[in-house]
Amino acid sequence: MHAGGSAERVSTALRVFGGQLKLFRELASLSREELGRQLGYASHTIKSYELAQRIPEPETVERADDLLGAKGVLRVAIPLLEEVQYPPFFRDLAKLERKCLGRCSYEALVVPGLLQTEDYARAVIESRIPVFTDDEVERLVSGRLDRQSLLTREDRPPVHFVVEQAALERPIGGRKVHQEQMARVLERLRLRNVSLQVMPTDIEEHPSLDGALVLLDMPDPRTLGYVEGHARSQLVSDRKKVAELVDRYAMIRTQALSTRESIQFIEKLAG
Template identity: 45%
Template structure:
């Protein structure tokens, strides 16, 4: 059960300290030692101690089981939502919050498949290639965070609107191996069928490419503002200044015009899948 993740030093620390204190109080009120609680819920004494000291983030089943064993009447289990938010890096939580406020999201990517479209295997390969390498706990944490962000693409709500432009190179780069790539391409074909998703491919043989400066994202927010997100190597930035965001907006419009239409793009992805 050692897969519970570590914790970054940000505002999530306060959440986890409060959770740890509550678990300790309930445990002591029940007259149990850390080892006894751990044995009762299927975890080791070391992990129980780490959770109480806010050094580890407990999984939902840890909280559910502790709630039952300690007779907390749902008070410990009720903290699962707060813990789930604290589980992910602050940068991810900030992006997820922005995405939740958007009515339209656009993305151009010429390095990897957009994070909102990635399969778990593909995401694991992307993070696994990072140098210096992530620890196993950090790798699992980041993969989980990426998968959680994908909840925004909900076929039942048909909103917000999504547009993804993927450079052809990302469809052919076999990160994680050919089978991982095949499943990723199949995933793209599935998402491309959703009514609120336009998926486009920018072929490598295009003589014009307004995206040569690299990948970026655009979010149109509910109040009408447009912001950009830019991640290059060790730098991650939010582009909120209106003139700069407008430049990205114009650039993204050009990229979409240069790319294949959504219908042509799905046929193109099927062709690449057949060649993989």
């Protein structure tokens, strides 16, 4: 599907769901404030759902369906809402992330999405050419922030990052946003299941110079890979190719700073 068609489909899906949510809320004689209170959200969050500016989590849709007596009308939209929450090239990975038992990744250009603040994420997304509409920006920011629940999930899956020094140093969004972003990284690194290593710029070469990669340990059990660059983004399931990505990641971990050295480096950036 071409970009225009995809954007139109996303917009239609969100408008239909938002209209249904508003209809059932009004039939239940509830204000946005009252529904938000019962769901654990502020009224402006309910408003953003109804105006198709933000996509609710599946659990939120299920609870709203029950609270409003929608008899499954809202719940049936969950698969479509999950599908349109992320850019087409990223949807499969986002779905698999929710089920993974562990995650490793290498990022060359920006702070990893799982660690981004809202302001930093918005600055990254708004820098895209051709530009996103305001609604698309809000939807993508929301989706990126929702993914971060992986870090604090009840089973606490281990999550490890290798990030290029230059990606951490670039002041995306301005100095204030950058400092807040470094503080957020340090905050997340206090979680026992989260670790990060910085790849120093003075390392002359390493085996992941051709782009970002992600490794997911799945319950099957199997490991899946995901590679991304300007010209390609691909989910990798072939065992031989995944094994190559695992070897590549193991190598860059040995070349990066230790976790302790990495934290000290980020503390300097955070001021």
